[in-house]
Amino acid sequence: MAQPIESGIESPLSSSPGAPTPGEVGADFSEAEGWFARAGALPKTLYLSLHALCLVALWNGPSPGDLALCAGMFFVRMFGITGGYHRYFSHKSFKTSRVFQFVLALLGLTATQKGPLWWASHHRHHHKYSDQPGIDVHSPKEGFLHSHQGWIFNGRWDGTDIEQVDDLARYPELMWINQWHIVGPVMLGVICFAIGGWSGVLWGLVVSTVLLWHATYSINSLAHVWGSRRYRTKDTSRNNWMLALLTFGEGWHNNHHHYCASARQGFYWWEVDVTYYILRVLSALGLIWDLREPPSHILRANRVR
Numbered sequence: 001m002a003q004p005i006e007s008g009i010e011s012p013l014s015s016s017p018g019a020p021t022p023g024e025v026g027a028d029f030s031e032a033e034g035w036f037a038r039a040g041a042l043p044k045t046l047y048l049s050l051h052a053l054c055l056v057a058l059w060n061g062p063s064p065g066d067l068a069l070c071a072g073m074f075f076v077r078m079f080g081i082t083g084g085y086h087r088y089f090s091h092k093s094f095k096t097s098r099v100f101q102f103v104l105a106l107l108g109l110t111a112t113q114k115g116p117l118w119w120a121s122h123h124r125h126h127h128k129y130s131d132q133p134g135i136d137v138h139s140p141k142e143g144f145l146h147s148h149q150g151w152i153f154n155g156r157w158d159g160t161d162i163e164q165v166d167d168l169a170r171y172p173e174l175m176w177i178n179q180w181h182i183v184g185p186v187m188l189g190v191i192c193f194a195i196g197g198w199s200g201v202l203w204g205l206v207v208s209t210v211l212l213w214h215a216t217y218s219i220n221s222l223a224h225v226w227g228s229r230r231y232r233t234k235d236t237s238r239n240n241w242m243l244a245l246l247t248f249g250e251g252w253h254n255n256h257h258h259y260c261a262s263a264r265q266g267f268y269w270w271e272v273d274v275t276y277y278i279l280r281v282l283s284a285l286g287l288i289w290d291l292r293e294p295p296s297h298i299l300r301a302n303r304v305r
Helices: 041-060 064-090 098-109 116-128 144-148 162-169 172-179 183-220 241-246 253-258 274-284 296-300
Strands: none
Touching: 041 183, 064 098, 064 116, 064 183, 064 274, 098 116, 098 172, 098 183, 116 162, 116 172, 144 183, 162 172, 183 241
8 A cells, every 4th residue: 555645734724813804815806896807818718618618519419428428527527526626635534645645636637626736725715714705715695606606717816825735735746736737627638539539528528517617616606505504603504415416415515514524524324425435435445544524422513403
């Protein structure tokens, strides 16, 4: 077995001594400018073009092979986000080797959501200041469009806050792919072309990427306004079984905000958590270990009456 990684810290989400003001974490966000106005010409063009290409794909009609490729790429890359970027890089909810850590980083890289350090740094920031308007990365209190996708066009969140991810920044290979995150989508495009030609690129890369984006965004937006609350948390997180099915377990969002260190977000057997099932398989194969689960006192604590 490869040498295990020791993070050197108990939790990447230590409590903050106090919430910063909007000016301390980035430029003030002007609602008057609108969520799309902050984006540069190139990001706007690429983002809209991928959505437009989805309409072209639907107009031409997919083959069974196209649909299978789209579904397969969605499945694999969703796990890259949920199991890799989220539960490992953001929360260190299990341990692994340095080699498999890099594999998880590459897998997440193909999801076209920037690099693992960028993703984890903003997600850790979100947990520290969850739902606080002007401070949280994607606070739903700034409107649905902002929390769903608008925040990605706000230049204040373009960079990686290395202080939030100093446990990850000590690995040069992670720093490299975080900077050159474009490698992931390009690599995936080559694979899709080899499998299905340009039709494979259209469905395996473009359509599946747009579907993956909005499925991921739904946790930032819908999972804070739609669903039930089992635990009293300082944010508006909700549990939603439909979102949990769509995002392989991420929809148990109130559970997650109650105890974010857990590799299992569906706390009970009836709460379907596909990511956790995959992690259990990887654990059985010896690729990962020490999956963290919610202790019994955590399950009972702070319940909504």
